[in-house]
Amino acid sequence: xxxxxxxxxxxxMKSLVAxxxxxxxxxxxxxxxxxxxxxxxxxxxxxxxxxxxEQGAIHAAQGYxxxxxxxxxxxxxxxPGATNLITGLADALIDSTPLVCITGQVASHLLxxxxxxxxxxxxxxxxITKWNCxxxxxxxxxxxxxxxxxxxxxxxxxxxxxxxxKDAQFGEMDFEYEKCTNIRSYYPRPKxxxxxxxxxxxxxxEAKKPYLLIGQGIMLSNAEKELLEFVEKSGIPxxxxxxxxxxxxxxxxxxxxxxxxxxxYAPNIKTNECxxxxxxxxRFDDRVTGDISRYAKQAKVVHVDIDASELNKIIKADVAVxxxxxxxxxxxTELVHKKQRTAWLQEFKDAKxxxxxxxxxxxxxxxxxxxxxxxxxxMLSELTKGEAIVVTDVGQHQMMTARYYQYNKTKSNVTSGxxxxxxxxxxxxxxAKFGAPEKPVIAIIGDGGFQMTLQELGTILQSEVAxxxxxxxNRFLGMVRQWQQMFFEKRYSFTNMVSPDxxxxxxxxxxxxxxxxxxxxxxxxxxxxxxxxxxxxxxxMVAKEENVFPMMTTGASVSEVRLK
Amino acid sequence: MKKTxxxxxxxxxxxxxxxxxxxxxxxRHLNIDSITAxxxxxxxxxxxxxxLRTTREQVDKVIGQLEKLIDVFKAFVHEDxxxxxxxxxxxxxxxxxxxNGDVEKVIREHHARILTVxxxxxxxxxxGHVAETQLLxxxxxxxxxxxxxxxxxxxxxxxxxxxxxxLKELEESND
Ligand SMILES: Cc1ncc(C[n+]2csc(CCOP(=O)(O)OP(=O)(O)O)c2C)c(N)n1
Ligand SMILES: [Mg+2]
Numbered sequence: 151x152x153x154x155x156x157x158x159x160x161x162x163m164k165s166l167v168a169x170x171x172x173x174x175x176x177x178x179x180x181x182x183x184x185x186x187x188x189x190x191x192x193x194x195x196x197x198x199x200x201x202x203x204e205q206g207a208i209h210a211a212q213g214y215x216x217x218x219x220x221x222x223x224x225x226x227x228x229x230p231g232a233t234n235l236i237t238g239l240a241d242a243l244i245d246s247t248p249l250v251c252i253t254g255q256v257a258s259h260l261l262x263x264x265x266x267x268x269x270x271x272x273x274x275x276x277x278i279t280k281w282n283c284x285x286x287x288x289x290x291x292x293x294x295x296x297x298x299x300x301x302x303x304x305x306x307x308x309x310x311x312x313x314x315x316k317d318a319q320f321g322e323m324d325f326e327y328e329k330c331t332n333i334r335s336y337y338p339r340p341k342x343x344x345x346x347x348x349x350x351x352x353x354x355x356e357a358k359k360p361y362l363l364i365g366q367g368i369m370l371s372n373a374e375k376e377l378l379e380f381v382e383k384s385g386i387p388x389x390x391x392x393x394x395x396x397x398x399x400x401x402x403x404x405x406x407x408x409x410x411x412x413x414x415y416a417p418n419i420k421t422n423e424c425x426x427x428x429x430x431x432x433r434f435d436d437r438v439t440g441d442i443s444r445y446a447k448q449a450k451v452v453h454v455d456i457d458a459s460e461l462n463k464i465i466k467a468d469v470a471v472x473x474x475x476x477x478x479x480x481x482x483t484e485l486v487h488k489k490q491r492t493a494w495l496q497e498f499k500d501a502k503x504x505x506x507x508x509x510x511x512x513x514x515x516x517x518x519x520x521x522x523x524x525x526x527x528x529m530l531s532e533l534t535k536g537e538a539i540v541v542t543d544v545g546q547h548q549m550m551t552a553r554y555y556q557y558n559k560t561k562s563n564v565t566s567g568x569x570x571x572x573x574x575x576x577x578x579x580x581x582a583k584f585g586a587p588e589k590p591v592i593a594i595i596g597d598g599g600f601q602m603t604l605q606e607l608g609t610i611l612q613s614e615v616a617x618x619x620x621x622x623x624n625r626f627l628g629m630v631r632q633w634q635q636m637f638f639e640k641r642y643s644f645t646n647m648v649s650p651d652x653x654x655x656x657x658x659x660x661x662x663x664x665x666x667x668x669x670x671x672x673x674x675x676x677x678x679x680x681x682x683x684x685x686x687x688x689x690x691m692v693a694k695e696e697n698v699f700p701m702m703t704t705g706a707s708v709s710e711v712r713l714k
Numbered sequence: 715m716k717k718t719x720x721x722x723x724x725x726x727x728x729x730x731x732x733x734x735x736x737x738x739x740x741x742r743h744l745n746i747d748s749i750t751a752x753x754x755x756x757x758x759x760x761x762x763x764x765x766l767r768t769t770r771e772q773v774d775k776v777i778g779q780l781e782k783l784i785d786v787f788k789a790f791v792h793e794d795x796x797x798x799x800x801x802x803x804x805x806x807x808x809x810x811x812x813x814n815g816d817v818e819k820v821i822r823e824h825h826a827r828i829l830t831v832x833x834x835x836x837x838x839x840x841x842g843h844v845a846e847t848q849l850l851x852x853x854x855x856x857x858x859x860x861x862x863x864x865x866x867x868x869x870x871x872x873x874x875x876x877x878x879x880x881l882k883e884l885e886e887s888n889d
Contacts, residue, residue, distance in 0.1 A: 272730065277737050281784045284729070301784055334885075335726055335787045341887055459778030 158288030159184035159319040162252065163192055165295040168327040171223050173214060173584050174198045175207040179227025181267060182254030184319035186225070199584065199613050202605040204231050206577035208238025209603070212247045213581030216564045217539055217589075219372070221302050222581065224251040229267030232313070233274065237571055239309050240278040244568030245393060246370060248307035250298045257317040258286040272313050280308030288321030292328070300330035305338025306457040307370060340456065342473035342481060350452045350469045351485030353426050354384060357450075359494050361424035362386045363409060363438075366393035366567075367431015367455065373476035374398070374560045377430075380483040385491040387498055389417035391432045393567040396557035400536060406498040410438045411702045412549035416501035418700070418708040421446050423497075430454040431475045434464040435568065444707035454478045508713040509699060520693035521669050523547055523622050526676075527554035530592065530620070533676055538590040539564065539582050543575035543599035546628035549698045551594050561586070573602030579617045580609055590618065590680065597623040597649050607659040610685050618679050619661075619687040621652055624694050632697045656687035663687040718747075719773045720792045720799065720869050723762040724754060724877055726785040735762055735786075738779045744768055748801075748866030756878055759787065765867045788880050792871055799869035803847035804829070805838040805854055806861040812836065817857055824850045835860060 156164070162185050166174070174196060178186045189198055201207040204226045211222025222242075226235055232253040242249050255261070256268040272284045281301045285294045291314065298310040354360050368377050374397055381388050381398065387406045388398050398405055407414030409421075418440075421427065427449040432438070439445045442464060453460075453467035454475060461470040471478055513522065527550050530538075536556035541564040542548040548565060557563050564582050566574040579593035600621050610617060631645040656663035662682055666675045666689070679686045700711045725731050732751065739746055747765045754761035766773070773791050780789040809831060811817050821828065826840040840850050847864055 273733065276730065276734055277741065333784065336784050337884055337887060457782070459775075459782045463775060463778065 154324055155322045156325050157184065157188070157319065158291050158314065158321045158323060159188040161288060161291045161323060161325050162295065162314070162319070163188045163196075164325055165292045165327055166223065167192070167195065168329070169221075169295070169299045172196055174223045174225055175201055175210040175214070175581060176225030177201055177204050177207055177227070177231060178225070179231045179254065179267070181228035181256055181316050182225060182231070182252075182319075184316065185252070185254065185314070197584070198225075199580070199609065201577065202608045203603065204234035205237055205573070206603055206606045206609060208235045208242070208249065208251065209571075209574050209577035210581030210584070210609075211249050212238060212242050212245075213541060213564050213578030214585040215247050215249060216578075216585070217561050217582045218585030219561065220585070221248040221250055221299055224249060226251065227254045227267070228256055228271070229269045232269055232271040235311075236274065236278065237569075239275055239311065241566050241569040241571045241574065242309035243278050243280065245566065246307050246366060247309065248302040249309035250295070250302050251309060251311045253311060253313045254319070255284065255313045255315045258315040259317070261315070271311065275311050278309075279311050282311040282313070284313040284315070285318050286315045288318050288323040291318065291323070292325065293330075296328060296330040297333065300333070301336070305336075338456075339474065340458070340472045342471065342477050344481070346469060346471050347478065347481045348485060350428070350471055351482055353450050353452060353469060354386070354428065354482070355487050357426035359424045360384070360386045360426040360428060361420060361449075362388045363391065363427065363429045363432055364388060364394045364397055365391045365430070365432025366397070367475045368394060368397035369560055370431065371456070371475040373431075373479050376476050376479035376483065380479045380486070383483055383488050384486045385489040386428070387420075387491070387495055391435070391438055391567075392552055392565065393563070394432060395552060395563040396560050399558045400556045401558055404495065406495070407502070408552055410435075411440075412553065412698045412700065414502065414553070415505035415700050415711055415713060416498040418702060418711045419501060420498060422448065422707065422709045424449050426450050426452065428452045428454075430478065433460045439464065439708070440702045440710070441705055441707045444709070505700060505713060512699065512714050519669070521667075521672060521690060522696055523550040523624075523692050524554050525669070526620065526622065526672065526690050526692065527551050527594070529673060529676055531555045533673075533680060534590065534592070538562065538592050539586055541565065541575050541579040541582050541591060541593045543593075543595040544570045544572045544629075545596040545599060546624070546632065546696070546698050547594055547596045547622040549629075553698075562589075572599040575599060576603050576619065577606045577609070579619070580606060580613070580615055583615050583617050592618045592620060594620045594622065596628060597621060597625065597647050598627045600652070601649065604655070607656065607661060610661060611659045614684075616684050618685070619656075620679075621687065621689045622692050623649065623652070623689055624692050624696065625649070626694060628696075629698070631695070635695070635697070636703075652687060652689045661685045661687050663689070665689040665691065667691045716767050716769055718765065718767050718794055720794070720797050720867065721762075721764040721766070721773065721776065721780075721789060722792070722869070722871070723764065723780055723789045724787040725760045725762065725783075727753070727758060727760045728785050731760070731785060732762075734783055735764075735780065738776055738783075739764075739766070742772060742776065744772065744776070750866040750868055754877060756881070759877070763867055763869050788877070788884065790871070792869070796873070797869040797871050799843070799867045800841050801844055801847055801865050801867055802839065802841045803850070803862070803864040805840070805851065805859055806835050807838065807854060807857055807859055809834055809836045811857040814857065817854070820850070820853045824853065826850055
């Protein structure tokens with residue numbers, strides 16, 4: 151009989167192919183060399199993107215997962231390669247992004263000896279992965295990878311890490327792959343209890359002012375269609391969390407806006423005026439709730455989540471629905487009465503008018519010749535009809551984009567929400583483009599955050615991926631500066647930013663680039679960027695001391711949103 | 715209001731499980747008073763018994779986080795009145811002290827037993843609640859306790875539902 155023995159490293163590749171992996175973001179090194187050697191034979195079927203830093207690899211994989219709905223795959227070597235993944239793991243865990251990260255590890259006989267580039271990555275990453283494990287024998291590789299993909303994708307998705315020792319990569323084994331579909335201690339598909347759904351529907355049907363909050367869970371369960379049907383039948387106004395943006399078309403008449411600290415006025419204040427608060431696939435983050443002791447106290451709360459530990463974690467639910475959003479929405483749509491809620495929707499519109507008028511008034515006070523962030527975003531939104539994939543970094547530009555980009559398409563918003571990781575956007579945009587090559591991908595980044603991961607311009611150069619980059623340059627770590635202005639008597643401690651010539655920098659990487667300073671040039675340069683075939687960097691010089699409003703300050707309640 | 719709670723966690727016997735379990739407590743800044751682990755009545759399923767003082771609200775959230783761990787089947791929380799629990803304590807004293815007639819009396823009064831006697835030392839064992847094993851320690855102290863070791867709490871619950879029944883229910887709750 152022919153020997154069918156292959157190495158552990160080859161088994162890694164075969165297992166990934168069995169999971170339909172066609173894109174990997176990674177960076178080689180000593181402990182993962184056998185896997186890279188095996189990868190060399192897959193040049194035609196697997197697209198490996200060589201990044202410039204492992205943090206870039208994992209953020210790219212996150213961007214990829216968020217736009218493609220597939221699991222992002224990362225390769226990194228042991229020691230520093232593995233520790234460079236930490237920020238991305240934490241980010242992916244808190245933002246529920248499915249990832250499988252494969253790290254090389256020193257040979258098993260060296261474990262625990264402080265060998266060269268040995269680090270206990272399994273120990274380090276335990277609290278920031280959904281699951282992780284170490285494999286020290288070649289024959290255990292396929293089962294570990296199968297389990298990893300199953301865990302990463304099922305239930306509430308999250309990042310998984312597999313650490314494979316070098317001897318396991320070299321070791322020989324008989325390859326056989328069986329997809330994992332069940333783990334006896336893990337229950338990712340809760341059955342919706344009919345009686346609970348009926349209780350929820352009863353509350354909704356009896357409500358005068360029901361109000362729906364949606365989160366990323368809608369997109370993670372592919373429930374966009376079911377959501378639309380539910381909303382249109384029940385007549386309920388819908389607001390979204392930061393990560394939920396795009397799950398419901400923002401141009402829809404029942405869409406009332408964006409929630410949270412820098413969210414819209416109406417969605418926040420109405421939380422304390424509704425009689426039934428229905429929350430689906432969101433987790434009541436403190437940036438959404440403000441002071442929880444003064445959050446929706448008047449309302450009956452219905453909370454739908456696939457993760458049981460989220461139910462009653464922050465906000466006590468009158469009806470806690472442990473279920474997948476898609477299934478819950480289907481059942482609820484059947485149970486709710488068809489209704490129009492014109493007067494209630496009008497209340498949101500009136501509050502919106504108050505907000506718009508106040509913000510316009512404040513804008514007049516700023517130097518009128520300076521370009522404001524919101525102008526750039528509004529124009530971009532118009533030019534792209536709210537249909538581009540928009541990737542944002544962290545800071546004022548992120549909040550301005552969330553506020554003023556009209557997200558009309560699902561999975562079009564990629565941002566670091568729960569962790570707020572500066573440096574996320576550039577690599578995430580690269581991954582987002584690989585995840586959705588047919589769509590335009592635009593990264594909107596601050597002058598600070600851009601400099602955290604700008605080495606990934608090299609990845610753009612080498613992989614020839616077409617991402618558009620807008621750097622909103624306010625010469626400040628703007629979000630921190632805003633807090634210093636508001637709460638620290640304008641003591642601008644280390645928030646002014648001196649930056650290099652971004653245009654020259656981009657050009658050094660063969661990326662077309664322009665800087666715009668005058669409002670009159672804005673539209674033209676945005677169009678040039680959008681129409682350019684290939685990557686493009688547009689640096690927009692924006693007002694130095696613009697603030698993001700509305701704002702719910704720390705400790706305030708949702709009713710106490712400040713408009714100025 | 716803070717109270718003593720016994721948390722029972724049923725898990726797979728995988729490497730690093732103890733670490734995964736304790737991280738959940740560390741993250742919430744909760745101090746574990748005692749922890750024990752061994753195989754349960756179901757083969758291959760491990761039972762962790764963790765004792766801590768905290769509020770009901772905190773411990774309920776901990777249960778949610780524990781159950782979220784992939785290798786955890788189920789976690790339970792009980793108040794002292796809902797469990798039958800014991801600790802075992804071992805005391806090493808000089809064999810020479812036995813010639814002092816009081817030691818024997820102390821052992822008898824505390825319903826402790828002598829596990830082993832060596833020419834130089836002897837080991838006494840007592841099973842009971844912390845207060846009881848502590849009391850014996852105090853009583854032996856005058857004779858010189860060379861070593862004292864006490865286990866963490868082991869506990870079984872008073873409700874009659876068995877873990878295997880829960881296991882079945884869990885399997886069925888999954889689509
Ligand atoms: C890695 C990291 N370090 C620090 C912070 C804290 N932080 C939040 S926003 C911000 C300022 C961002 O400045 P910039 O990128 O220029 O964006 P702007 O707010 O000016 O739009 C900082 C420093 C963070 N979120 N992430
Ligand atoms: Mg800035």
